[in-house]
Amino acid sequence: MTAARFEFTPPVFPGHIESLREEVRAFLAEERASGALPRPNYVSMLVSLPFTKKLAERGWIGMTWPAEYGGHERTALERYAVTEELLAACAPIRAHWVADRQSAAVLLRFGTEEQKRKYLPRIAAGDWFFTPGLSEPDAGSDLASLRTSATKVEGGWRVQGTKIWNSNSHVAQYTLLLCRTEPAGEDRHHGLSRFIVDLSSPGIQIRPIINLAGEHDFNQLYFDDVFVPDENVVGELGNGWNQATTELAYERSGPERWMSSFRLLAELTEALGEDASPSACRELGALLAEMLALRQMSMSIAVMLEQGRAPNQEAAIVKDLGTCFEQAMVAKARDLIHEEGIELHGGARRLGEVLDNAQAWSICYTIRGGAKEIMRGVIARGLGLR
Template identity: 45%
Template sequence: MNSIFSAPTLAAIPPEDEALRVPVRAFLEKALRDVPPDVRSRSWLGFDADFSCALAREGWIGLTLPTQYGGGGRSGFARFVLLEELLAAGAPVSAHWIADRQTAPLILRFGTQAQRDFYVPKIVRGEAFFSIGMSEPDTGSDLAGVRTRAVLNERGWLLNGRKIWTTNAHRSHYMVALVRTSGTAKDRHKGLSQIVIDLSLPGISVRPIRDVAGDAHFCEVLFEDVQLSPDALVGAEGAGWEQVTAELAFERSGPERIYSSIVLADTWLSEMQRAQVDHPVVREVAGRIAGRLAVLRAMSLAVAARLDRGERPDLEAALVKDLGTSFEQQLPEWIADAIDAVPEAPASDALTRTLAYVTQIKPTFSLRGGTRQIMRGIIARGLGLR
């Protein structure tokens, strides 16, 4: 009997894509053998250009991109397997992450043929790292309040303004930025466009911002009379809002929204196993982690399946992002409580450092990719509640 209450069919990874797990895991075991867990816990915030280039040589950047641009031509399920292994191992993937995850798909969908031919092969080879210019000072998560402006002139686009929280801008070759090309901030979504910015151009100042853990991932970027060429525009002028919302579905749906604390969990579980700890609190926390992770993984995989079919699961991606980042933030609290409950098995120095780092950085989990309030607004609209 068909019913809206019937159990949905869960997305399953095809055997040919699941088989990718074996060579990826072998590669990572060798590459990360001597890297301590507190370093690996940085994972997709860990920047290592040489590591990214090594992945590119294996054909693991641009895995789903068309073969005509050097991509692997594989399914979204293959990419899901690859990302799971990278994140579970705590691989330093930040250098190529944004370009692979959203810049290349954006350019392929909205860019000109010349832009596709120029940028996408470079991304696949690990030769072009991108940052994202969305947020601005004093506007928070209100992307529609963009004030950075690009004005068309006889040489192309003249750019002025500021962007903030631009991950790895100080290490990137390019930025894709959401800017205003007409109207004012009061026009909200109207008059917004996306442009590609070569970060080596004159008039650009990049100021790294240190986070609470002492790392410098985020930057403030200032543009003062930066002259861009006419082909800097991505897609149609004034279509930036539609384009950026499509792009954010890629940013919010991946397994990085559930695995940010996974190295900490694995480190803690390994220590409990080595110490042969059999304590009810340890069992309860381990079960809670496994149960939540299984559900979130199934949800994330379902979103990956829809993206693979060319759909736009904005509502579903926002839901996974909201629930996933809540899980990521709760996990270090659960583990800290479990460590306190078992004094006969004190945490090692490595586990202590890893817990300290994740505890410090966890507030950012619900900020990146859109705040919790933004996600819940998207969910409410998608359900017809507002």
Template identity: 50%
Template structure:
């Protein structure tokens, strides 16, 4: 695994300042930041962001995008996450679906979907996880059966973020029975499913904090035309593996805790005389670790920019990043002492309470810690 040291160019730094100024102007003074991917689903914010050319940045100009580099997109995403901006409407489409369409999609698919994604008008979910399958994607039971003009899809997906609000989902399903394919990783395909189609039933899954942004999606004989097959039939496993390099290595894998960390620093600043050496050391440790992980993530972005597919490096970044996030929550929880009031008087208390409830999911989404370490270990022992 190679993580080449990298720094931002003057132009990339200038872009950072531009985005930071934009967010300071558009987000209200009493704005409560989201925790990384916990930003709200806000179509109006997505539309305004798209007008700046900051949605689907890496989409080529011919398809309605800005044709920007992977690292310039990294800079914008980093600032959006640092501010806790409401990015959920466009997030999956922009981060994952657009690169997948560019790499595996047909020209017709690119012409139809990409301009809508870049305009912030077309929102996607991921149809991967299933009941009883966990992070073992090769165990998917959702099937697609060949019919005249397309496929009939039957199965259930779970933890499908914002499926009750989004327009489409890229669904991983089995198009060839495992016994016939001869390999559990063979015979899988990706289909673009219209979430408003007949046979689709979306049911929110209430979380421990009362939020309802993940869903169970039941597909009951849903028809998907041939022109909505993404990539090559039977090559879904290879496509998903390549796609996960975009999902696992970005700033969202270590910036979920930045908002609560900043809020804690404000509390410490207001009571500087009461900050002991242990707390001061913890503050420094968090900052140093976050910067180190950020350098790893930037190295992967540079690699993607050069047309490489650093799937193993991305897996390591995700593992290190989400493990770090959980450790930060526990460190800040210890520093806070006592009970945490989710409706407390300080932003720090409110955000920390939200973190405590949500942090256990961070090492699950995008691949569990065990799966990611297995990927890294196999690469290191070759």
């Protein structure tokens, strides 16, 4: 058996992207000065509808999409640079995050012309948000074993089932729902389809899930005989698995897979200062070197996606390595704080607050977007080992 060849060719940022970075940093500085963006004491991604609108007005949502759909026809690397700056600042970009990162990509590639013209401009304007419609309570990361079903009726479909870990569905208007429209047979990937579902439809119940950090980030969605019109079928019936894996490549490979705890690293570096011990400098250097390698790999996938390729195995590698790095970084930061005798009160109070938030969040890093065991199965198949 011939193994797949994994490709990670790091691109070079064109010179004009530095000007774009400066533009984003200047905007963030203005927001901080006005009090709209206080210095964060957390690592989580928050929601701010006014902030999302400001980004939309600057053309920083839908950056790479065609202008005819409300986009700005910029490059994947330009979008990557803007994303890095927003994540480094812990900007409250959660509201539009899923729609901008992955839902729109599915619609651009598989959606009808009517769907593109209806949904994409409103996403780019910061008006409409999406939540994922993939995971289920009894399926976990084994997505193909889902039970949510859609039955054909006159003019559309009737949906029954439940989804879980739906990010921010309490503020979203739509979900891209993956459900079964035909029996699976021997191939569980067969008979899965995608639908755009209006979350205000009768029969939908949204129940909050409060996470370990005490934040309302996730929800569970219940679908009780929910009607979805035929025009909301995305792409071809039965092609849902292909759409889902394409979407997950966008979800798994971005800078958020290694930058979730960046604020902790920044606060730790500031607290250590110039008097850091040689051992602390070595630990910080090792963390930064690993982060740089992940960044190079992640950027290479952004370019491949822009080229219309499907780097599913490469995305799984970045997701696995990146989220394991994020998790390990929190533990190393905690150890360094203890070893260096940093007092988490007074001047380092913010570091202590960020550490507390990061420790609560880090448990989920290697689960969200697909558990690391699932990622390693994807990688193994790419290597021809399974």
